[in-house]
Amino acid sequence: MESFISLAIALLAAPLFPGIILKVKAFFAGKQGPPLLIKYYTLFKLLKKGSVYSNSTSFVFTLGPVISFASAVIVLFFFPFAGNAPIFSFHSDVIILFYIMGLGRFFTVIAALDTASPFEGMGAAREVFFSTIAELAIFTVLILFYRLTGSLSFSEYFIGETPISLVGVSGALIVFVVVSMFMVLLTENSRVPVDDPATHLELTMIHEVMILDHSGPDLAMIELGAFYKLYFYAAFVTHLIFPFVPANGPVMNTVIFLAIMAAVYATIGIVESIMARFKMNLVPKFIFTSFALVFFAAILTIGVIQ
Amino acid sequence: MINYTEITIVFILLSVLLSLSSSRLMTLVKLMALQGGAVSLVPLLLEGTQHLPMGELLFFQVMILIKCIIIPGLLVLAVKRVRIKREIEPFIGYHASIVAGLVILLVSVFVTGYLKLSLPEGHNFVLVSAITTMAAGFFLMMARRKAITQVIGYLMLENGIYLIGTALTNPSHTLYVVEFGVLLDLLVGVMIMGIILHNINSAFDDADTTLLGRLKD
Amino acid sequence: MIEFVFLLPIIMGLIILALPPSVGRLLLLITSLMHLQLTVMTWLGKFTPAFAQLFKATPEGLYILLITSFIFFCISVYAFAYVNETDITNKPAFNGCMLLFLGTMSMVTLSDHPIMLWVAVEATTLVSAPLIFIHRSKEALEATWKYVIICSVGIALALLGCFFMTLSLDLTNIRVPLSYTSLYKVASSLDPIWLKTGFIFVIIGFGTKMGLAPMHTWLPDAHSQAPSPASSLLSGALLNCAFLGIYKMHILMVAAGLGQFSSNLLIGFGLFSMFVGAIFIINQPDYKRMLAYSSIKNMGIIAFGVGIGGFALYGAFLHILHHSLIKSSLFLSAGNILLGFNTKKVKKIGGMIKYLPKTFVSFIAGFVAISGLPPFGMFLSEVVIIIGAIQSGKYLAVTMFMLAVLIVFAGIGKACLSMSFGDEVEKLQTKERMLRVIPPYVLLAASVIITIWMPQPVYNTIINSIQIIGGKIHG
Numbered sequence: 001m002e003s004f005i006s007l008a009i010a011l012l013a014a015p016l017f018p019g020i021i022l023k024v025k026a027f028f029a030g031k032q033g034p035p036l037l038i039k040y041y042t043l044f045k046l047l048k049k050g051s052v053y054s055n056s057t058s059f060v061f062t063l064g065p066v067i068s069f070a071s072a073v074i075v076l077f078f079f080p081f082a083g084n085a086p087i088f089s090f091h092s093d094v095i096i097l098f099y100i101m102g103l104g105r106f107f108t109v110i111a112a113l114d115t116a117s118p119f120e121g122m123g124a125a126r127e128v129f130f131s132t133i134a135e136l137a138i139f140t141v142l143i144l145f146y147r148l149t150g151s152l153s154f155s156e157y158f159i160g161e162t163p164i165s166l167v168g169v170s171g172a173l174i175v176f177v178v179v180s181m182f183m184v185l186l187t188e189n190s191r192v193p194v195d196d197p198a199t200h201l202e203l204t205m206i207h208e209v210m211i212l213d214h215s216g217p218d219l220a221m222i223e224l225g226a227f228y229k230l231y232f233y234a235a236f237v238t239h240l241i242f243p244f245v246p247a248n249g250p251v252m253n254t255v256i257f258l259a260i261m262a263a264v265y266a267t268i269g270i271v272e273s274i275m276a277r278f279k280m281n282l283v284p285k286f287i288f289t290s291f292a293l294v295f296f297a298a299i300l301t302i303g304v305i306q
Numbered sequence: 307m308i309n310y311t312e313i314t315i316v317f318i319l320l321s322v323l324l325s326l327s328s329s330r331l332m333t334l335v336k337l338m339a340l341q342g343g344a345v346s347l348v349p350l351l352l353e354g355t356q357h358l359p360m361g362e363l364l365f366f367q368v369m370i371l372i373k374c375i376i377i378p379g380l381l382v383l384a385v386k387r388v389r390i391k392r393e394i395e396p397f398i399g400y401h402a403s404i405v406a407g408l409v410i411l412l413v414s415v416f417v418t419g420y421l422k423l424s425l426p427e428g429h430n431f432v433l434v435s436a437i438t439t440m441a442a443g444f445f446l447m448m449a450r451r452k453a454i455t456q457v458i459g460y461l462m463l464e465n466g467i468y469l470i471g472t473a474l475t476n477p478s479h480t481l482y483v484v485e486f487g488v489l490l491d492l493l494v495g496v497m498i499m500g501i502i503l504h505n506i507n508s509a510f511d512d513a514d515t516t517l518l519g520r521l522k523d
Numbered sequence: 524m525i526e527f528v529f530l531l532p533i534i535m536g537l538i539i540l541a542l543p544p545s546v547g548r549l550l551l552l553i554t555s556l557m558h559l560q561l562t563v564m565t566w567l568g569k570f571t572p573a574f575a576q577l578f579k580a581t582p583e584g585l586y587i588l589l590i591t592s593f594i595f596f597c598i599s600v601y602a603f604a605y606v607n608e609t610d611i612t613n614k615p616a617f618n619g620c621m622l623l624f625l626g627t628m629s630m631v632t633l634s635d636h637p638i639m640l641w642v643a644v645e646a647t648t649l650v651s652a653p654l655i656f657i658h659r660s661k662e663a664l665e666a667t668w669k670y671v672i673i674c675s676v677g678i679a680l681a682l683l684g685c686f687f688m689t690l691s692l693d694l695t696n697i698r699v700p701l702s703y704t705s706l707y708k709v710a711s712s713l714d715p716i717w718l719k720t721g722f723i724f725v726i727i728g729f730g731t732k733m734g735l736a737p738m739h740t741w742l743p744d745a746h747s748q749a750p751s752p753a754s755s756l757l758s759g760a761l762l763n764c765a766f767l768g769i770y771k772m773h774i775l776m777v778a779a780g781l782g783q784f785s786s787n788l789l790i791g792f793g794l795f796s797m798f799v800g801a802i803f804i805i806n807q808p809d810y811k812r813m814l815a816y817s818s819i820k821n822m823g824i825i826a827f828g829v830g831i832g833g834f835a836l837y838g839a840f841l842h843i844l845h846h847s848l849i850k851s852s853l854f855l856s857a858g859n860i861l862l863g864f865n866t867k868k869v870k871k872i873g874g875m876i877k878y879l880p881k882t883f884v885s886f887i888a889g890f891v892a893i894s895g896l897p898p899f900g901m902f903l904s905e906v907v908i909i910i911g912a913i914q915s916g917k918y919l920a921v922t923m924f925m926l927a928v929l930i931v932f933a934g935i936g937k938a939c940l941s942m943s944f945g946d947e948v949e950k951l952q953t954k955e956r957m958l959r960v961i962p963p964y965v966l967l968a969a970s971v972i973i974t975i976w977m978p979q980p981v982y983n984t985i986i987n988s989i990q991i992i993g994g995k996i997h998g
Contacts, residue, residue, distance in 0.1 A: 172312030179320065285400050289327045292404045296319055299411050300434070440683075447676070453668065460675060467683050475689040479701045483577065487642035488682070494649045495675055502656060502668050509661050518665040521744045523803055523812070 002250045006081040009254070010235075011073075014227040015039035017234070017265045024269025039227065046220035054213060057114050064111025065218040069225035071104030075232050080159050082257035083244025092152035094142060098135070104225065105131060112210035119202045123209030126280070130194065130206070130287055134187045137180055137291040144177065144298045158239045165243035176297035178240050182267075183290035185233040189226065192272040194283050204277075234264045311351040311428050315435045317344045318469075319411070322435075322442045322462070326403040329392045334458050335381045341439075342373030345465045348432060349472045365482045372489055377461065377496050384454055384500045388507040398449035406449075410441045425473065432473035440466025453506060453513040457499045464492055525570040525578055528561045528588070529629035536622030536650075544614035548606050551618045555592075555599035558625060562592040566980060572633075576700050579635035582987035586840070587767055588632040589981070590847045591760040593969070595625050597962040598759075601855050602752040604958035608862060609750065611657050617750070623650040624756060631764040635702045637685040640768055641678065644732060647761055648674045654753035655745050666741075666748035673741040674732055681728025681768065687721035688772070690714070703771050707991070710778035718776065722785050725772045726792065732765035734819045735792045735826060736799035743803070746815035747867065751858020754811065758818045759851030763843055766825060773829060777992040782832070789830030794920060796823030797927040804934035809867045811857055813938060814850065817893060820931055821846045827924065828908040835911025836989045838904045845892075845900035845970050852966035853889040856882050859960065860942070862953045869938045873945035881955050883943055885963040890939045892970060894932045899967070900974040 019036040026033025035041075053061065075097050080086045109128060112120040145157055148170060157164050166174050187194045190207035202209050211222050238260040244253045278286060321341040325334050346369040385391075398406070414437035418430055425433065443462030446455060468488075507513040535554040539547040564570065565580055566589065572578040602621065611617050627646040634640035648671065656667035689701060691714040699705040706713070731738035746754045769789075776785035800820025807813040821842065828839025859882040864872050875883045892899035905928065912921045973981070 170312075172309055172316045175313060175316045176320065285327060285404075288401055288404055289324065292323055292327070292408055293320070295408055296323060296411055299408070299415055300431070302415060444676075447672075456672060460672065460679075463676065463679055467679055467686070470683060471686040471689075474686055474693070476693045478698075479689055479693075481576070481636070481638075481701075483574070484636060484638045484642065487639065487646075491642055491645040491649065495645070495671070498649055498652050499671055502652070502664065502671065505656070505659065506664050506668060509659075509664055515668075518668060520662050521665055521669075521748070523743070523807070 002084040003087050006084045006254065007076060007087060009258075010076050010079075010081055010228075010231055013258075014231040015043060015224065017231065017261065018227060020262055020265040021269040021272065024266050025273050028270070028273035039223075043220050043224060046223070047217050049216040051214075051216035051218050054115060056116055057213075060107075060114045061111045061213075062218070064107045064114075065214060065221040065225075067107040068104035069221040071100045072225035072228040072232070074100055076228055078154055079232060079235060080155050080239075080244075081235055082250070082253045083159050083239075083246065083248075084250060084253070085159065086155050089153055089155040094152050094154055094157075097154075098138060098142075101229070102131075102135070108210060108222070111214075115213045117213065119205075119209050120212060122203075123206055126206045127210060130187055130283060133284055133287040133291065134184050137184050137287065137294055140291060140294040140298055141177055141181065144173070144294060144301060147298070147301045148173075158244070159246075163243045163245070164240065166241055167243060170301070173297040173300060174240055176293045178237060180290040180293040180297075181233070181237050181240065182264075183286065183293075185230070185237060186268070186271070187287050187290070188233060189230045191268055193275045193278045194286065196277045199277075204280075231261075234261055234268075237264050309428075311348065312431060314344045314347050314351060315431055317341075318348075318435050318439060318465075322439050323404070323407050325446065325458070325462070326407045326442060327400050329394075329396075329400065331385045331390060331392060331452070331454060332382075334455065335378050335385060338381065338458055338461055339374050339378035341462070341465055342377060343370055345439075345469055346370045346373050348469060349477070352428060352432070352472065353477055361482060365486065368486070369489060372493055373465075377493065380496055380500050381454070381458070384457075384503055387504050388454065388513045390452060390454070390513060393450055393452050393455055396450045398445075403445070403449055406445055407438075407442060410445065411438050414438045414441065423474075429473045432469060436466050436469030436473055438466070439463075439469060442466075451514050451516055453499075453503050453515050456515060457496065457503065460499075461492075461496065525565060525572040525580055525633060526574065527570070528558070528565055528633060529626045531561060531626070532558055532622045532629065533626035536619045536624075536626060538619075539622060540615050540619035542615060544606065544618065547615050547618035548603050551621060552599050552603050554622055555596045555625070558629070559592045559596050562588055562629075566984075576702055577636045577639045578633045579702070579704060580633065581635065581704075581771075582984045583767060583770060584632040584634075586981070586984050586988055587763045587843070588629055590763060590844055591625070591628050591632065594759045594847055594851050594966070595756065597966050598752045598755055598851060598855070601858070601959055601962040604956055605750070605752055605858065605862075608953060608956075608959075611750065612659065613657065616653055617657055620650050620653045621752070621756070624654065624753075624761075626650075628760055628764050631767060635704055637688060637701065637703065637706075637771075638682070640771070641682050641685055644681070644729065644765060644768055645675070645678050647764060648678065648732070651753065651757065651761065654756075655749040657750055657753075658748070660748075663748045666744035670741045670745040673738070677728050677731025677738055679728070680724050680731075684721045684724030684728055684772075687717050687724060688775070691717035691721060703775065706775055707778050710775055711780060713775075713779050715779065715781055718779055718781060719784055722772055722776055722781075722788070726769055726785075726788055729765045729768035730792060730826075733762050733769065733826075734765075734796070734822045736796040736819060736823070739796065739799065739819050742819060743812045743815040746818065746854075747809055747811040751811075751854055751861060754815075755851035755854030755858070758815070758854055759847040762818060762822055763847060766822070766843070769826075770829065774992050782992065786830040786832060789826045790917075790920060791830075793823045793825070793827030793830055794923055794927075796820065796826065797924065798823075801927040801930040801934070804931050807934065807938065808869055810860070810869050810872075810938060810942065811854075811867050813869075813935060814853055814857060817931060817935065818846075818850055820927065821850070821893075823927075824905070824908065824924070827920070828904075828911070831908070831912045831915055831917060831920075832993060833911050834914055835908045836992070837985065838907030838909075838911055840985045840989060841900060841904035841907060844973065845904055848966045848970040848973075849889055849892040849899065849901060852885065852963040852970075853893060855959070855963040855966070856886040856889055859955060859963075860886065862959075863951050863955070864949045865952050866949055869942055871948045872942045874947035875943045878947070878951040879955055881960045882963075885960065885967065887939065887943060888967050889963070890935055892967060894935060895928060898971050898974060900970045903974055 018039050023033050077087045078093050109124045112124045195206040199205055321337040325337045414434050418434045443459045446459030510517045539550050630643040634643050652667050652671050656663050694714040695712050697709050734742040773785050797820050800816045803816045825839045825842050828835045863879050895901045895905045
């Protein structure tokens, strides 16, 4: 039961949290900022509209948003939000999930290429390049977690016998993972300093440029999918920070979970406010550093910290 | 149960890795402040604070003050004086530096395992991070052009050696007069390097060590 | 309070930093005289250490302390005149740092705790850096930067070596305080592997400071850019102090039964330094750099002699003394030449016999002395080292040793003769003054006198310092 409730919370609340980011940024800029529910309004607005398709596109173009949205939703079914057992779980589901997200990205990219716009091709190339390096970091995390827990499943990681968290047995190493995963979060979700979601110039865009030609419900699906993806990564980081043991009770767990989630989002907002976006050639260095951090942790599990 | 020693050491390693990849001098200085603070905390955490005489407590406070505040403060002054914000065109690029950092860590894990010292609980991890810090300091001195980055590399080397001393030697040998002498040397060293740096900058219009090539045979 | 010996110059040095230069140079002279006095009193055993675990009057330390103190006195007389004749912008800093330098070097000689010794050696680097940098030219800046960075990193490695030495004690079950004196007593039970590792780091670390090749790269730059009194202190006193750091550890190695290992390292570094020194002396265009390379070569000879041990060890100790006296005399003469002609290039100087007759005598005499010719002491010490090496059957090493000495003789000789008798190129700018001429003569005379008549206490101290590792005077 709790599993369904937490999934429902995830599905419904995902667009709320980006509002927090906007509020934090507005606070730093000394502005009032848009209302918290702004993302819901945007989604409704988009859903009410019709879609426009270019003559030069094929069915691939319409397939892109649907599959990327679907892949983002599927992942949520496997994640133990707030320590409640996920709805589905099987051995080594993590690998499949990260590849399902890869699939979603693949279709976004291929839809972008389908428009034959030079800008979108450029954005697609950047997106693929950066996410390739980020994937290196993610899979090193998985290797590290495998060494720590001996399993490859989200439910085992976070609600298994020895949940992975900062206060756990090898908590020191998780410091690396938290920092690194946060960097991956920024990369994968096209946030500052890797990409600027609020940029206005196509030349400097990475993710935004790929969805320029999508409109109406298609765009709404892409946006919602992006919110779910961000929610998933933030939940990942949250679980690393705090262990959600059943002893706390599901209500308490959910409250703590949402509070830490809000804090993670607020941190994103702070990072976006105090950092400028990197020059394009410095981005790989940033992502590479995230990989190196986890690799450090992985090396240390060999012999030093068991 | 949170193991504070391990977390402190992880912060040291974090600062080492990030300093290998960062091009901004201010970031480097901040990382050095973090590292200095963490390094001076390690012996306290290893020994435990229950039976600590007043004098030792005072010494550690002085050490944190010097390593975490005064030395980084001097470096900030130097960075502001020479008006250089970042390292441009290092001898060894940042990606290669990060990879070098990974290799250094691998080697130091291997070396520590190879030595098979029967050290007390937790000291092995200190030794690994100490060797890594030392080697990374060396690497930084060789891989960068700016004089100030070389000073930072020297500080890192010194931090690493101090950690090795902490990990390997019995605390009963520690004479705080001597430790204080080591610390004072470090402080004066950084001050003198800062002064020379400033003079190099005003004489050559840049604090780049590749400009220092007048004296040779 | 044996600590007075180094506390006095340090405190006076700090005071001088705040005083006007006219008072400062007088105080420099007075303090150096007082220091000599204190040194003699220490020799007579009037003092006991207040911090017995940190400081102790060991024979080898006392020996080097006496050399340092005597040379410093002669140099301070020279500096008394020199300061007023050169364009040093910050004269209080010069006078003050000279005294701080003396203080930290005295501290090295009296330290008994390995890490205290390290602290003192590092401190010598730091207080001598302003001396090198006093002219503030681009070259001086470069030399200072190299000096500080290379020596600091090198000495940091020596600290690592000291930690390994401590570890070798910790691995046993013996609990003694960490000081060389108590370590010698338990040497045989120390962990040999860590002791060896420690010695490697110590010889690399302090070897950097001592100017052993290939870690010598800072030395020619620093010696050539420093003002002449500072160069002659660097060469005549500082290098010995760094040597002391290695020697104390070498004693420990011998006592632990690892003498073979450390001796071989010393011989290797020694021979290599001799060759590097010799090669760079040939056709060296800058006469101060030439003298610096000669110091590298002589440090090589000392390391070689110590490595051979036995009779050669006695030679090495004699060599330390004579090298300090002769080399500082030569640097002072070089300072007079530099003041006179305002150039460091060998080719631009000629006709010294005509323009600087008194300096000419001391320079030529210094050349004869440094080449190892009688009646100066280096002749004796080199012969002793050669005999010692032949006795221990190291014929190849002896051949290389003699070859290096010959090359140096030819190299220095050529430069020296062209400077003295060649045609004049530059005009003379500053004339000689008695205060600047006498110290080089005194230093050379001391070398001759000690060769002819060695004072009994000095002889006893040398014997005491070398006896502990089997050095002896009779074959």
